[in-house]
Amino acid sequence: MRTVILVVLLCLAVLTAPLGWYLASRSLQPAPKKPVETVDPAEFEALRKSVDELTERVDELEVKLSRADIRRPDTSYADEEAPKEDAMAGNYAKVVQIADRRGVNEGLTHASASFLEELLGLPREDLTDECQPMTNETLKNLLVAEDVGPIKVNMLRPAVESLRQVFRNVQIEEPELYARIQGSGSLCVRRIRGAESAASAHAYGLAVDINIDGHLDQLGDGRTQLGLILMADYFNREGWYWGAGFGREDSMHFEVSREKLQQWRRLGKI
Numbered sequence: 001m002r003t004v005i006l007v008v009l010l011c012l013a014v015l016t017a018p019l020g021w022y023l024a025s026r027s028l029q030p031a032p033k034k035p036v037e038t039v040d041p042a043e044f045e046a047l048r049k050s051v052d053e054l055t056e057r058v059d060e061l062e063v064k065l066s067r068a069d070i071r072r073p074d075t076s077y078a079d080e081e082a083p084k085e086d087a088m089a090g091n092y093a094k095v096v097q098i099a100d101r102r103g104v105n106e107g108l109t110h111a112s113a114s115f116l117e118e119l120l121g122l123p124r125e126d127l128t129d130e131c132q133p134m135t136n137e138t139l140k141n142l143l144v145a146e147d148v149g150p151i152k153v154n155m156l157r158p159a160v161e162s163l164r165q166v167f168r169n170v171q172i173e174e175p176e177l178y179a180r181i182q183g184s185g186s187l188c189v190r191r192i193r194g195a196e197s198a199a200s201a202h203a204y205g206l207a208v209d210i211n212i213d214g215h216l217d218q219l220g221d222g223r224t225q226l227g228l229i230l231m232a233d234y235f236n237r238e239g240w241y242w243g244a245g246f247g248r249e250d251s252m253h254f255e256v257s258r259e260k261l262q263q264w265r266r267l268g269k270i
């Protein structure tokens with residue numbers, strides 16, 4: 001029995017000898033490059049995180065750069081309009097072309113006169129071309145004249161609260177711009193010029209006109225003050241529609257969007 005086992009083992013040794021020789025010769029050769037490195041999952045996760053952080057940082061810097069570009073003091077303008085140390089201020093009031101003005105109200109819809117009338121009823125039955133007192137009792141009860149930060153307005157309560165938030169954000173993020181904001185009117189209960197009885201957002205106390213340094217914007221020229229372009233972002237964030245996107249550009253005009261009004265209706269605010 002033992003002999004049989006020995007013979008079998010011997011045969012096995014003889015048969016596997018070439019394999020043994022092959023393996024031994026391979027082990028003498030320089031080790032080939034490892035095809036795949038084993039990666040520690042934690043290390044991989046940490047690397048992925050730092051790549052994400054860096055990408056985010058680059059995005060932030062790009063935004064900052066583009067905004068800094070808007071604010072870069074324009075000395076030629078500053079020389080004419082403002083003292084050198086106040087070059088920044090000159091830029092806020094500077095009038096420039098509005099880029100893609102039809103696309104400035106992304107995500108928001110203009111609340112048309114018929115939409116407003118259907119939602120709230122006319123603010124007054126006998127509308128004329130002059131500003132008159134509001135007679136719609138429901139709306140009148142919502143009307144408040146209050147300070148919203150840089151200006152005082154006469155508007156519906158939820159609009160006043162929302163406007164206050166808009167200006168609060170500007171005050172925190174752009175204090176120099178905030179200091180230059182002036183009002184050009186809010187409530188005026190009258191019909192839209194040329195219309196029989198349609199009333200604009202101003203007639204409902206849902207619109208405000210603003211400007212930088214008291215320079216009124218020229219209607220319909222497709223241009224506006226740099227400060228108003230910056231302001232438009234803050235208004236958009238709170239659901240306000242910018243008049244720069246109207247058929248006839250009215251860039252000092254900001255009004256509550258249809259979406260915001262529908263939200264207020266759902267919440268029982270109007």
Ligand SMILES: [Zn+2]
Nearest residue numbers: 207208209253
């Ligand atoms: Zn207006």
